[in-house]
Amino acid sequence: MDRRGILAGVSLSVIVGAATYFSGISISRASNIDATKVYMTHCKTCHGENGHPTDLGTGLGAREFANAEWQAKTTDEQIIRQINNGTPEKMMPFKEKLTQEEIKALVSVVRGFGKK
Ligand code: HEC
Structure with a gap:
C-alpha cells in the first residue's frame, strides 16, 4: 500500500x-442579526424596553406585548405585517428601513416579552 x-x-x-x-x-x-439591538434602536421609543408601552406609545394606542391574551390571539404574520406596514398616524412602516430578515427576527423579540 x-x-x-x-x-x-x-x-x-x-x-x-x-x-x-x-x-x-x-x-x-x-x-x-442582533434583533434586540434593532428593537432598542427602532421600537423602544413607543413599545418600551420590556414591551411595556412608553407614555408616547400608550398615547398612540400601543398594546402591552407581555399580555398573554394578545400574544395568544396574534399570529407571527400579523406581527410581520404590522412592522412592515405600520398603522397610519400611530406607527410608521418599517419595510423601507429594515430588511425582511430583521423584521422576522423582531417577531421573536416581541414574542419574548410574552414569556414571563
Ligand atoms: C411611534 C411609535 C411606535 C414605534 C416607533 C413603533 N411602534 Fe409598534 N405600534 C405603535 C402603536 C401606536 C401601535 C398600535 C397600532 C394600532 O392600534 O393599529 C403599534 C402596534 C404594533 C404591533 C401590533 C400590535 C397589535 O395589537 O397587533 C406590533 C407587533 C408592533 N407595533 C411592533 C413594533 C416594532 C417591532 C417596532 C420597531 C421596529 C415598532 N412597533 C415601532 C407605535 C409604535
Whole structure:
C-alpha cells in the first residue's frame, strides 16, 4: 500500500473539512442579526424596553406585548405585517428601513416579552 497516497487523501479531506467549516461560519455571520439591538434602536421609543408601552406609545394606542391574551390571539404574520406596514398616524412602516430578515427576527423579540 502506498503510504503517500493515504496521507494525500487525509490532508485533502482536512482541507475540504476546513473549507466547509469556515464557509459555514461566514454564512451564519451574515444572517446573525442582533434583533434586540434593532428593537432598542427602532421600537423602544413607543413599545418600551420590556414591551411595556412608553407614555408616547400608550398615547398612540400601543398594546402591552407581555399580555398573554394578545400574544395568544396574534399570529407571527400579523406581527410581520404590522412592522412592515405600520398603522397610519400611530406607527410608521418599517419595510423601507429594515430588511425582511430583521423584521422576522423582531417577531421573536416581541414574542419574548410574552414569556414571563
Ligand atoms: C411611534 C411609535 C411606535 C414605534 C416607533 C413603533 N411602534 Fe409598534 N405600534 C405603535 C402603536 C401606536 C401601535 C398600535 C397600532 C394600532 O392600534 O393599529 C403599534 C402596534 C404594533 C404591533 C401590533 C400590535 C397589535 O395589537 O397587533 C406590533 C407587533 C408592533 N407595533 C411592533 C413594533 C416594532 C417591532 C417596532 C420597531 C421596529 C415598532 N412597533 C415601532 C407605535 C409604535
